[in-house]
Amino acid sequence: xxxxxxxxxxxxxxxxxxxxxxxxxxxxxxxxxxxxxxxxxxxxxxxxxxxxxxxxxxxxxxxxxxxxxxxxxxxxxxxxxxxxxxxxxxxxxxxxxxxxxxxxxxxxxxxxxxxxxxxxxxxxxxxxxxxxxxxxxxxxxxxxxxxxxxxxxxxxxxxxxxxxxxxxxxxxxxxxxxxxxxxxxxxxxxxxxxxxxxxxxxxxxxxxxxxxxxxxxxxxxxxxxxxxxxxxxxxxxxxxxxxxxxxxxxxxxxxxxxxxxxxxxxxxxxxxxxxxxxxxxxxxxxxxxxxxxxxxxxxxxxxxxxxxxxxxxxxxxxxxxxxxxxxxxxxxxxxxxxxxxxxxxxxxxxxxxxxxxxxxxxxxxxxxxxxxxxxxxxxxxxxxxxxxxxxxxxxxxxxxxxxxxxxxxxxxxxxxxxxxxxxxxxxxxxxxxxxxxxxxxxxxxxxxxxxxxxxxxxxxxxxxxxxxxxxxxxxxxxxxxxxxxxxxxxxxxxxxxxxxxxxxxxxxxxxxxxxxxxxxxxxxxxxxxxxxxxxxxxxxxxxxxxxxxxxxxxxxxxxxxxxxxxxxxxxxxxxxxxxxxxxxxxxxxxxxxxxxxxxxxxxxxxxxxxxxxx
Numbered sequence: 001x002x003x004x005x006x007x008x009x010x011x012x013x014x015x016x017x018x019x020x021x022x023x024x025x026x027x028x029x030x031x032x033x034x035x036x037x038x039x040x041x042x043x044x045x046x047x048x049x050x051x052x053x054x055x056x057x058x059x060x061x062x063x064x065x066x067x068x069x070x071x072x073x074x075x076x077x078x079x080x081x082x083x084x085x086x087x088x089x090x091x092x093x094x095x096x097x098x099x100x101x102x103x104x105x106x107x108x109x110x111x112x113x114x115x116x117x118x119x120x121x122x123x124x125x126x127x128x129x130x131x132x133x134x135x136x137x138x139x140x141x142x143x144x145x146x147x148x149x150x151x152x153x154x155x156x157x158x159x160x161x162x163x164x165x166x167x168x169x170x171x172x173x174x175x176x177x178x179x180x181x182x183x184x185x186x187x188x189x190x191x192x193x194x195x196x197x198x199x200x201x202x203x204x205x206x207x208x209x210x211x212x213x214x215x216x217x218x219x220x221x222x223x224x225x226x227x228x229x230x231x232x233x234x235x236x237x238x239x240x241x242x243x244x245x246x247x248x249x250x251x252x253x254x255x256x257x258x259x260x261x262x263x264x265x266x267x268x269x270x271x272x273x274x275x276x277x278x279x280x281x282x283x284x285x286x287x288x289x290x291x292x293x294x295x296x297x298x299x300x301x302x303x304x305x306x307x308x309x310x311x312x313x314x315x316x317x318x319x320x321x322x323x324x325x326x327x328x329x330x331x332x333x334x335x336x337x338x339x340x341x342x343x344x345x346x347x348x349x350x351x352x353x354x355x356x357x358x359x360x361x362x363x364x365x366x367x368x369x370x371x372x373x374x375x376x377x378x379x380x381x382x383x384x385x386x387x388x389x390x391x392x393x394x395x396x397x398x399x400x401x402x403x404x405x406x407x408x409x410x411x412x413x414x415x416x417x418x419x420x421x422x423x424x425x426x427x428x429x430x431x432x433x434x435x436x437x438x439x440x441x442x443x444x445x446x447x448x449x450x451x452x453x454x455x456x457x458x459x460x461x462x463x464x465x466x467x468x469x470x471x472x473x474x475x476x477x478x479x480x481x482x483x484x485x486x487x488x489x490x491x492x493x494x495x496x497x498x499x500x501x502x503x504x505x506x507x508x509x510x511x512x513x514x515x516x517x518x519x520x521x522x523x524x525x526x527x528x529x530x531x532x533x534x535x536x537x538x539x540x541x542x543x544x545x546x547x548x549x550x551x552x553x554x555x556x557x558x559x560x561x562x563x564x565x566x567x568x569x570x571x572x573x574x575x576x577x578x579x580x581x582x583x584x585x586x587x588x589x590x591x592x593x594x595x596x597x598x599x600x601x602x603x604x605x606x607x608x609x610x611x612x613x614x
Contacts, residue, residue: 042107042182044139049129049158053168058134061091061172068095073276077303078104080271081214081262083240084173085297086113086166089282093299094170096278098177100301101213108141108182108212109174110204112262113166114255115187123192124148124200125157126185131168135175141182147207148184153196161185166217166255184208192257194249201264214302216262220253221296221353223346225578226283227606229296231314231554231565232353237279237298238312238556243272244443252353266302273305289604290581311443313557315356315479319514319534319550322362322402323380326540327574336387339538343569343576344391351391354554355442358449359537360481360514361396361425364406365417377405382417389421397481399427399436399451400515427451427481432463437471445557448475450508454484454499455515461499465506472507477557480508483515485533490546491594492520492532504528509612510555510562518546519587521594527614529555529564538574548572549579549587561611566591566602 073096084094115125128145131138149156161167164187174181184204188197204214220236221229236251238244240259248260266272281296283289323331331338344350351357363378365385396418404411411429418425426438426449438449448471452459471478480503485496492513500511504525511530513520517539520532535550542548554565568579568587579587588606602608 042139042141042143044130044137045128045142046130048140048142051127051129051131051158051162051168053131053133053171054165055088055169056134060088061095061134061176064088064091064095064173065099065176067092068099072096073100073301075100075275075301075303077275079213079275079301079303080269081216081266081302082300083216083218083259083262084170084299085219085295086169086217087219087282087295087297088169089285089295090280090297093278093297094173095177097215097299097301098173102177104211104213106178106181106211106213107209108144108184109178110184110186110208110212110214110265111167111170111174111217112215112258113164113170113185113187113217114258115160115189116164116166116254118189119160119163120155120157120187120189122153122155123189123196124154125160125187126154127156127158127161129158129161131171131175131183133172133175135172136179138171138175139182141184144184144207148186148200148203151200151203153192153200154186160187170215170217188255188257188261190255190257194260197257197261198264201261201268204265205268214262214265216258218253218255218258219295220298221281221294221349222252222254223293223349224296225292226281226289226294227565227567228350228554229281229283229294230605230607231556233279233281233296233298234556234563235312235314235353235355237277238310240298240300241274241308242310243267243307244311247355247443250353252349262302271302271304272307273303274300274308275303276301310559311445313356313442313445313447314354315358315555315557316351316354317481317512317531317534317553317555318359318537319519320362320517320536321359321396321538322378322536322540323384323538324363324378326542327538328381330574335384336391339574339576340391343578348391354392356395357392358395358397358481359393360400360483361398361414362400362539363402364404364410365414366406366410367413370406370410372405372407374405376402378402379406379410385417385421385423389423393423395424395438395449397427397449397451398425399429399453399481400483401429401453401455403427403429403453427453429453430456432460432467436467439471439475445477446475448472448478450478450480452480452482452484454482454495459499461502465502468503468506468508477510478508479510479512481512481514484513485516485520487516488518488544488547489516490518490520496532497523500530500532501525504530512553517541519549519551519591521591521596523596524598524600524610527561527610527612529562529610536571537569538571538576540574542573550576551591560613561609564602564608564610566606
């Protein structure tokens with residue numbers, strides 16, 4: 001009998017020891033896969049001030065969870081971080097994310113939000129307050145908050161956080177999905193420096209518990225149509241996936257610093273792999289692709305592993321830009337804001353979030369007009385160059401029939417003016433020379449931008465082909481801007497078609513045409529896009545409808561192909577705006593009827609992907 005008791009006691013002891021060993025192994029391991037254990041939580045501190053979340057609408061949040069329950073995100077790996085929206089039209093995405101953390105039961109969530117209205121008096125604001133939500137209280141980790149607030153870049157500011165919708169709209173999700181989890185709330189000002197972000201990331205990595213999860217509360221493209229938002233997001237999401245720190249500051253979101261802080265922490269933790277992601281915009285949620293003033297959303301789930309190595313480069317091309325005569329008169333002393341602010345929209349976001357913004361500069365930037373026998377000669381105020389930079393124009397082609405309107409000296413002065421403000425240029429009015437090509441490396445991809453003019457006299461095909469072949473040998477992608485065709489004709493001339501095919505046969509990957517002053521058709525030849533003419537972007541030819549219509553083309557160059565987006569524009573006394581739904585439908589219908597797209601079709605977001613391989 002004693003032996004049985006001894007053996008039973010020994011067996012029980014071994015069992016308890018084994019269970020404790022397993023628990024401690026998981027508690028202190030860096031395992032990338034989830035196995036549940038009991039987390040150690042900071043005690044709730046009921047001595048802190050109480051703040052209240054909004055909206056106080058439990059039925060609304062319940063509806064988010066009901067939708068999330070229909071499409072749950074279930075991952076094997078531990079989620080170390082993510083980004084969720086605070087625009088609650090997409091609240092079900094937040095519910096999905098925080099529900100996916102329930103099995104992990106993290107002791108701490110670091111919630112990173114924009115300081116939307118720059119209320120803070122330091123780069124970062126935080127608070128140790130307790131939050132009252134429709135699902136109960138959410139407690140701060142007071143000791144961690146105080147440690148962070150002891151640094152020079154962080155200030156305790158309950159008043160800032162209490163009025164920050166990027167913070168208070170998210171907390172009910174934490175209360176419902178993770179009721180025992182504490183928070184470290186941080187709001188970041190939009191001008192927070194890279195150095196301060198990196199220092200904060202190192203501090204957080206040092207002091208946070210091992211099971212902490214990092215969550216950015218960030219909305220993506222703002223105030224745009226669905227095609228523009230999708231175009232912007234294609235670059236933004238690529239930058240996040242590839243952890244491209246050089247370009248993250250230029251993404252079109254409401255808080256690049258918040259995104260960067262999440263990325264810096266994921267790098268420090270070695271969790272740069274995205275196990276699941278969702279990217280959409282408000283038009284997708286309401287089922288109306290014609291909706292305007294949209295917000296878009298991107299929700300990545302970061303787990304252990306490396307980032308992707310893909311490189312995607314985004315460009316926006318416009319047609320002829322002439323800033324003299326009636327255009328100059330309409331602008332007056334106010335300059336480009338008169339004609340571009342409607343298109344730019346709130347916060348100038350239409351022109352944000354691209355690597356290249358380019359147009360055909362149809363004239364010269366010179367201080368003084370000179371006498372000339374040329375019947376039509378354009379001279380632009382040099383002050384406009386700096387204003388172009390305000391709208392993120394950073395590349396222009398000079399290969400056109402107005403580049404020498406103020407003589408050779410005016411051409412030289414134009415290049416000097418552009419260079420002085422940081423706008424790159426290329427192209428010659430008459431010849432094919434070394435100045436006809438501009439080389440640029442963007443995120444590891446090499447580009448050759450070539451400018452030709454076929455209007456004064458016939459372009460030398462032999463010289464043009466030689467330059468294209470040389471450019472292709474040295475670069476990943478060759479993009480040609482060419483001045484050609486017959487004015488006011490909405491269908492291309494046979495010579496345009498001949499040259500386009502010749503140039504693509506010899507290495508050009510995309511052709512942007514201009515000069516006819518109207519939009520001509522598009523063609524896809526050997527899986528390479530040709531836009532025969534984008535029409536008048538800014539001009540004073542008010543005598544017809546076609547001369548006041550133009551096409552802006554968004555292009556995202558991937559490793560395996562090109563994404564294209566079409567943005568139909570309309571000028572009204574040179575004031576440019578996007579076409580409304582009815583105008584756009586008629587315009588694109590006629591354009592597609594004239595075009596030769598082969599097997600390809602643009603989708604409801606005016607988007608088309610063309611693979612490089614045939």
